Amino acid sequence: MTQVATDSFAAAWSLYTQGRVSQAAQAFAQLVQARPAWGEALHMQGVCHLQLKQHAQALPALQAAAQYTPQDPSVHSNLGLVLRALKRWDESLAAYDRALQLKPDFAQAWANRGNVLRDMGRGDAAVASYQQALVCQPHYAQALHGLGLALGDVRRWSESLAAFDAALLQQPDYAVAYMDRGNTLRELERVPEALQSYERALQLNPQYAQAWSNRGVVLKRLGRMADAATSYERAIAIDPSFVDAIVNYATLLKDMMRLPSAVAMNGRALALDPDNSGAHLNLAICHLVSGDWALGWPHYEWRWKTEQLKDGVRTFAQPQWQGEPLEGKTILLHAEQGLGDTLQFCRFAQMLAARGAKVLLEVQAPLLGVLAQLPGVHALLARGQVLPPFDLHCPLLSVPLALGLTLANLPPASAYLQADVEASRAWRHQVGQGEVRVGVVWSGRPEHKNDHNRSIPFEEFQRMFRPGLHFHCLQKEFRPADRQALASRSDVAVWDSLLHSFSDTAALIDAMDVVVSVDTSVAHLAAAMGKPVWLLLPFSPDWRWVIGRDDSPWYPHMRLFRQASTGQWAPVLEQIYQALGQFARLEET
Incomplete structure (x- = not known):
């Protein structure tokens, strides 16, 4: 390598160490243009783009660096960072594995590998990866923090709390660790302590919007509704596009029965994120509890996309009933959510039978006896039982939407269940x-x-x-x-x-x-x-x-x-x- 090249690399490196990352990226790009196979310059060009969050530009530079300097574990580790940012999980994991083949005691690569495994939903594997990082570097605060998150993913909450405490022992000013520690304390129902943890995070970083929002969650849980509202407002003022905080605030407004304000806040969330299931469900509840059922039922269908209910989605080859004629059809009505919901909405079996349908009703097993004589039911089935043939299906709480049910047309309900x-x-x-x-x-x-x-x-x-x-x-x-x-x-x-x-x-x-x-x-x-x-x-x-x-x-x-x-x-x-x-x-x- 010529002295000119060495000096040029040193100058580019100086720009990088001074924090002039954009200029450093240009300088390293010029070096690569003059010498395309220069692995170190390609690596640093990629690192600069990575720091600037220019992942599309960072990727080819780091891939080329890995080609020309294949024995450098840092190159593969940084390539893993870019691939993770691009959500190319499998390739990111492979990059970290290559870095660790070259350097088995590379603590940062083990920790970053744990981050990817968490992204992939592989919580137990992530725990093991963070633990290996700590074998290599026992006082590594970031690995302890990641371990706390991964232990939370697999619901090992007490161990999660211990990991966050260990991270904070190593790095007492670690605001994000205090925030995540608060989340774990919430899961442990230690709500006042969770509030203290969020507030410590905010002492360290008053502009921490996520901590303000989570503080609002626990203040609401403690019944301090006005303080919770202030906390959400602060989060949204810091980050006006923070949809989760906006939805949380809308939920609080709903619980405070400030329904017009809640509707407006949910509308603000949907303007930013039209497919936000939480905002749709909040709107549904605001309209339904107000008696505006025609507005509420369509939004209520978004319940299936929420975190709480998405695992309960049923898939059938047969289509869901949308209100079309039922004469001569067999329809499966299937229970969802709680026993009370089933007891309330099973009444619709009789209405659909009156429209000419043969109604199969699938319910939670504890309700079989009390629903045995329910009018309109052709066959009563326990959830999990083999289903007979049917033409259409409908979750019980979707029947009102298909019927176009409103307060004005809800049929009066006589007693439809009887005791033996x-x-x-x-x-x-x-x-x-x-x-x-x-x-x-x-x-x-x-x-x-x-x-x-x-x-x-x-x-x-x-x-x-x-x-x-x-x-x-x-x-x-x-x-x-x-x-x-x-x-x-x-x-x-x-x-x-x-x-x-x-x-x-x-x-x-x-x-x-x-x-x-x-x-x-x-x-x-x-x-x-x-x-x-x-x-x-x-x-x-x-x-x-x-x-x-x-x-x-x-x-x-x-x-x-x-x-x-x-x-x-x-x-x-x-x-x-x-x-x-x-x-x-x-x-x-």
């Missing part, structure tokens, strides 16, 4: 006569995503218990604290050991005079049986409980008791206490 006559007779004998019998449900499944809003601790719920009435638990599962509080009540009968199925629960419900429940499947079952149901609703209710009314268009014998503000159950329980007094006097007369 003999079982009901036995339960009536068991619970006794002579007093007003009130069935109660105060909590649902703890794993339900909105359980913290709908369930009520028994110690608080018992405020509604009125002397002279007899109360019967309709639920089977109890929190430990609830079980202890229950033991002190002689006026509450607990039947969980005798409730082996929904059919048993239906028979017990049939022996009740009224059912008082939070928003659970038992409430839907009782309402579908035509039993008077008093439903306790949080300030931001599920979309099916249309706002501005104390009755339900879905169930003619249901009465809605709504929170006036987030988290405040005491006034609702007092209303029910008074209403039970009136109900008892009516029953006695």
Whole structure:
């Protein structure tokens, strides 16, 4: 190599080390133009374009560098970076593997290889790659951070937290590690600590939009709605194109029942990302809970593209029913989401049968007994059972869209589910006569995503218990604290050991005079049986409980008791206490 070439390379390198990367890229390009097979110059030209995020220009330079200097592990490692940025995962992985063949103790390549494996959804392999990076370099903060992310991918949350803590021990000013640590603490339900972690990230980097948005998530979870709104607004001010923050803010506005603002914010998200499923689903909920069903149902179809439900998509050779004539057709209606959804929407089997369809209904196995006599069903099937031939299919919650269902044309629902006559007779004998019998449900499944809003601790719920009435638990599962509080009540009968199925629960419900429940499947079952149901609703209710009314268009014998503000159950329980007094006097007369 001539002295002129050496000096030219040194000058280009000086520009690079001074941070004048764009000028350095031009200088290295001139060297390559004069000497096309100069591997080191090609490598640095590619590195400059990589730093400038000019991946399309970086790729050919690094590929040529790998050709002319095939024994340099750094070239292959940097090629892996570019290929990852271009989402060419397999080629990126191969580049890192080549770098590690040349240099097995190359910690950075092991860590970057872990990043690619995470992108590919290979969480366990990513964990192993980060761990190998740490064998090579035990105090490598970035590898510890990556390990924390990969452990989270495979839901090893406690180990994930330990990895983030180790990364922060090595690099205390590592803002992104604090942010991701907060995410893990959220998964561990350590919400106040998650807030502290996000706030530490923001102390280190006040312009960290993602941390502001995630801070909003936990503030909402803690019931600090106004503070959450401020946090989202800050995230969006920093990055006006931050769609996730905009959708999160729209969700918060919906939960604050600021529905016009929520609709507008979702519209802003969709202007940036027309296929954003979260914004579409938010819009659906805003319209449906407002009673604008014609606007809401089409957006509700986007539920299948959300993270929560996309794995539940069913694919059939037969087309989905879109509302076309059904005369002489066999249609498969299949359950989705929760048991309450199935109990509410199975009513449509009778409507489709009246249109001339032979209706196959596939439901969750626990509901088979209670749905056995559902009108309009030609064949009732358990999910996973071999399906008979059919012409069309439709998820249960897509039927309203196909029917063009609105508040104005929703048919009145008489009781469409019944308990077994003999079982009901036995339960009536068991619970006794002579007093007003009130069935109660105060909590649902703890794993339900909105359980913290709908369930009520028994110690608080018992405020509604009125002397002279007899109360019967309709639920089977109890929190430990609830079980202890229950033991002190002689006026509450607990039947969980005798409730082996929904059919048993239906028979017990049939022996009740009224059912008082939070928003659970038992409430839907009782309402579908035509039993008077008093439903306790949080300030931001599920979309099916249309706002501005104390009755339900879905169930003619249901009465809605709504929170006036987030988290405040005491006034609702007092209303029910008074209403039970009136109900008892009516029953006695």
